[in-house]
Amino acid sequence: xxxxxxxxxxxxxxxxVHNTMGIVNFTQVDFVSMGGMFMFTGLFxxxxxxxxxxxxxxGIMILVGMAVERLGIRPSRSQNHLVLIxxxxxxxxxxxxxxxxxxxxxxxxVPPLMGETPVRIAGASILPQALAILVIxxxxxxxxxxxxxxxxxxxxxxxxxxxxxxxxxxxIRVGRVKAASFALAGGLGGLAGVLVTxxxxxxxxxxxxxxxxxxxxxxxxxxxxxxxxVLGGVSLGLLESLSAGYLSSAYKDVTAFVVLLLVLFIRPxxxxxx
Amino acid sequence: xxxxxxxxxxxxxxxxxxxVLALSTLLIVWPLIVSNPYxxxxxxxxxIHVLVVLGLNLFIGYTGQISLxxxxxxxxxxxxxxxxxxxxxxPAWPVMILTAxxxxxxxxxxxxxxxxxxxxxLAMATLGFNIVVYTILIxxxxxxxxxxxxxxxxxxxxxxxxxxxxxxxxxxxxxxAMLCLLLSLNLVRSGVGRGLAALAEDETAAAVLGVDTRxxxxxxxxxxxxxxxxxxxxxxxxxxxxxxxxxxxxxxxxFVIMVVVGGMGSIWGTLFGSALITxxxxxxxxxxxxxxIVHGLILVLILLFMPRGLVSGIVEMVRTRIALSRQRxx
Numbered sequence: 215x216x217x218x219x220x221x222x223x224x225x226x227x228x229x230x231v232h233n234t235m236g237i238v239n240f241t242q243v244d245f246v247s248m249g250g251m252f253m254f255t256g257l258f259x260x261x262x263x264x265x266x267x268x269x270x271x272x273g274i275m276i277l278v279g280m281a282v283e284r285l286g287i288r289p290s291r292s293q294n295h296l297v298l299i300x301x302x303x304x305x306x307x308x309x310x311x312x313x314x315x316x317x318x319x320x321x322x323x324v325p326p327l328m329g330e331t332p333v334r335i336a337g338a339s340i341l342p343q344a345l346a347i348l349v350i351x352x353x354x355x356x357x358x359x360x361x362x363x364x365x366x367x368x369x370x371x372x373x374x375x376x377x378x379x380x381x382x383x384x385x386i387r388v389g390r391v392k393a394a395s396f397a398l399a400g401g402l403g404g405l406a407g408v409l410v411t412x413x414x415x416x417x418x419x420x421x422x423x424x425x426x427x428x429x430x431x432x433x434x435x436x437x438x439x440x441x442x443x444v445l446g447g448v449s450l451g452l453l454e455s456l457s458a459g460y461l462s463s464a465y466k467d468v469t470a471f472v473v474l475l476l477v478l479f480i481r482p483x484x485x486x487x488x
Numbered sequence: 489x490x491x492x493x494x495x496x497x498x499x500x501x502x503x504x505x506x507x508v509l510a511l512s513t514l515l516i517v518w519p520l521i522v523s524n525p526y527x528x529x530x531x532x533x534x535x536i537h538v539l540v541v542l543g544l545n546l547f548i549g550y551t552g553q554i555s556l557x558x559x560x561x562x563x564x565x566x567x568x569x570x571x572x573x574x575x576x577x578x579p580a581w582p583v584m585i586l587t588a589x590x591x592x593x594x595x596x597x598x599x600x601x602x603x604x605x606x607x608x609x610l611a612m613a614t615l616g617f618n619i620v621v622y623t624i625l626i627x628x629x630x631x632x633x634x635x636x637x638x639x640x641x642x643x644x645x646x647x648x649x650x651x652x653x654x655x656x657x658x659x660x661x662x663x664x665a666m667l668c669l670l671l672s673l674n675l676v677r678s679g680v681g682r683g684l685a686a687l688a689e690d691e692t693a694a695a696v697l698g699v700d701t702r703x704x705x706x707x708x709x710x711x712x713x714x715x716x717x718x719x720x721x722x723x724x725x726x727x728x729x730x731x732x733x734x735x736x737x738x739x740x741x742x743f744v745i746m747v748v749v750g751g752m753g754s755i756w757g758t759l760f761g762s763a764l765i766t767x768x769x770x771x772x773x774x775x776x777x778x779x780x781i782v783h784g785l786i787l788v789l790i791l792l793f794m795p796r797g798l799v800s801g802i803v804e805m806v807r808t809r810i811a812l813s814r815q816r817x818x
Contacts, residue, residue: 238611290792296552297795299611300748303556303741304787311780422737426619429612437609464627471616478613479601 216344218451219351220410224428225435225443226358227402232438233375234395237295240302241282243425244309245403247418249275250411251317252404254324272404279400282309283393313418326412347409354405355444358398362440367394375438423467427454430474436484445485504673507756508666515662519655528654530767532726535661537762539719541746542665542672542755543712548744549753550676550684551705552691553603556740557614560621561713563735564591565720567625567632570641570730575631580644584721588714595713596706603705610709618737625732637731644725657726664722668715672755684708688753745787751797760799 224246231239252274256267286305292298326343334340362368373381374391382388406428407421414420427450435446450470458466477484489497499506522528544558568587573580602613625632632638643652644660651657675681686694687701695701724730742765750761765783772782794801 286788290795292791292795294795296548296554296752297791299554300744301788301791303744304784304791307741307780307784308788309784311778311782311784314780315777423619426612426615430616433609433612465623468620468623471620474616475598475601475613478605478609482601482605482609 215448215451215455216347216413217410217454218431218448219347220406220424220447221428221431221450222444222447223351223354223402223406223409224425225432225447226355226440227399227406228429228432229438229440229443230371230395230402231399232432234371234392235287235298236378237298237302238429239396239399240299240306241286241309242399242403242428243421244306244313245275245279245400246407246410246421246425246428247416248278248309248313248421249404249407250324250416250420251313251407251418253408253411254317254322254416257324268408271408272401275404275407276397276401279396279398279403280393282400283396287396288389288392310418317418319418322416324411324416343412350405350409354402358402358440367391371395427467427470430470433474434477434484436486439484439486442484442486449485508670508673511759512666515658515666519658525654528658530770532654532657532661534763534766535658535665536719536723536726537743537746537766538665538759539661539668539722540716540743541750541758541762542668543715544743545747545750545752545755545758546672546675546684547708547712548747549751550681550688551708552688553705553709554611554744555614555709555712556611556737556744557598557616557618557621558712558716558743559735559737559739560614560618561591561595561716562720562723562739563621563625563732564594565717566724566730566735567638567720568717569721569724570638571631573725574638574641580642580725584718587721588717591717592710592714595710599706599709599713603709604702615737615740618735618740622732622736625735632732635732637729639729641724641728641730643728644722651725661722661726664718668718669755669759676755680704685753742783745783748787749790749798751800754797754800757797757799761797764798 224242227242227245228239231237231242249271252271253267256262256270257264260267262270282305287298287301290297290301326341326346362372370381370386370391371394373384373386374388378388381391403421403425406424410424411420414424428447431446431450432443433446434450435442435444450473453473454466454469457469518531519528522531540558540562544555547553547555565584565587568590569580569584572578572583572587598613598617599610602610626635629635643650645651649656651660676685683694683697683699684704686697687699687704691701723734746761746765747758748761749764750757750759768782768786769779772779790798790801794804796804
């Protein structure tokens with residue numbers, strides 16, 4: 215369940231950018247590891263308390279997302295999807311290189327957000343970190359829904375998603391919306407990174423596998439659909455822990471991609487795709 | 489038309505054939521010029537990369553799709569040859585062909601469902617496939633040797649001639665590379681290739697003009713996987729040792745960088761892109777820590793300023809300059 219929530223967050227990040235720009239954004243992968251990195255920095259280099267460090271890390275990731283769009287994607291002024299996707303791959307390599315340079319290659323440990331004594335709820339004991347992940351993810355998804363339904367920017371983003379040219383004609387600033395979508399993707403990825411690194415330990419490439427599984431979740435749910443992303447993430451997380459339990463934990467990482475290939479075979483539009 | 493014009497026209501008409509001839513001559517005398525085995529080893533590695541990147545470039549440049557899993561086909565070729573010729577002790581050449589056929593079949597099963605969809609599902613499917621293959625190579629250590637690799641693969645041989653040093657291997661790999669280059673050059677200029685070029689430009693328009701876009705994509709994907717598999721087999725027999733590290737997803741990304749640097753859809757650019765990216769780590773050894781950043785920057789800058797590749801980009805820039813200066817003087 216907890217890893218499912220993380221996949222859902224990452225999948226949402228992929229969907230946001232896909233809906234406004236029509237591309238697969240491979241930098242999402244690094245937003246995850248970078249979120250964890252900034253959390254680590256906030257906690258240990260600056261010495262912030264957890265409730266401050268978390269929003270700070272997410273906030274910085276929002277800025278990073280915007281910077282990536284502004285400096286990396288927008289100058290190309292290309293409509294060619296192939297070029298844009300390769301650009302995100304290049305930017306992702308650069309981000310990974312920068313992380314390696316700043317934080318080094320060693321694995322780091324991030325402490326859990328709220329202690330390590332298990333909490334008992336209705337007879338089942340659950341680690342506080344897992345609880346925190348579920349609660350914060352649910353909160354984030356709720357806020358995201360409010361954002362898309364009730365704010366100008368959110369509505370503008372949905373407009374751009376449904377028709378790019380029409381949105382431009384009615385006066386929506388498409389460039390700004392694209393930057394906002396990257397900011398959102400950065401924030402979501404960063405949040406996922408902050409939440410997951412206490413479980414996985416932190417290194418510059420921790421996001422790669424997580425991010426790709428998030429992508430698999432997005433496709434499983436139907437690429438571009440927000441409820442689909444959440445459903446895909448949760449079901450992928452469940453499938454993964456089931457397969458680790460019943461089959462073999464050595465091949466746990468393979469499950470996501472076998473599922474992905476099967477989905478492409480049987481129901482290419484995903485669970486909730488149109 | 490005077491004699492000079494005729495000569496120029498002759499060169500222009502046969503430019504492809506003449507370039508191939510010149511390149512072949514250079515490659516034949518290459519071991520005489522470069523005797524250092526290390527440098528020859530590098531140029532052999534370039535040839536192996538050229539094989540993979542040629543197929544990948546046909547696929548990316550001519551069908552407009554992305555594969556981020558060619559290192560997986562490369563791996564299957566290498567481990568297929570390694571297992572067949574070492575563990576089972578079968579003769580190397582037939583194993584190589586059987587492996588290529590098996591890889592073609594696998595590529596078909598991966599590509600068929602993913603290529604039916606519009607959009608870039610194949611990028612993900614291939615990436616996932618690469619991770620699956622990589623994980624299996626590491627985890628199934630009784631067969632593949634696990635993370636420490638698979639050693640003791642025999643050298644290739646024809647009759648009594650064993651390809652056991654860099655010079656002999658140079659001729660072997662470059663013969664393969666040149667044959668595939670010729671095949672690709674001819675494919676691109678055939679009716680099928682023109683159809684593919686139309687497909688890369690605009691899929692709907694190509695379909696309207698009667699190009700069977702879906703099967704065309706699958707065919708090119710399978711062809712590129714076969715090229716990668718052959719390259720993998722050669723790689724295994726050349727180094728007599730393979731380990732999973734040579735086949736991670738980052739290697740796939742490097743192949744894609746080679747395609748972009750050489751120019752998507754440019755067959756000759758493939759040679760240049762593969763050579764540049766293979767040699768780059770040798771030149772920037774000082775900047776070892778910055779290797780990733782440099783690779784990423786190269787990719788981003790080329791895409792931003794010369795989306796058609798370094799060679800075409802520079803040629804176009806020079807042409808524009810010349811045209812501008814002529815206009816100014818006229």
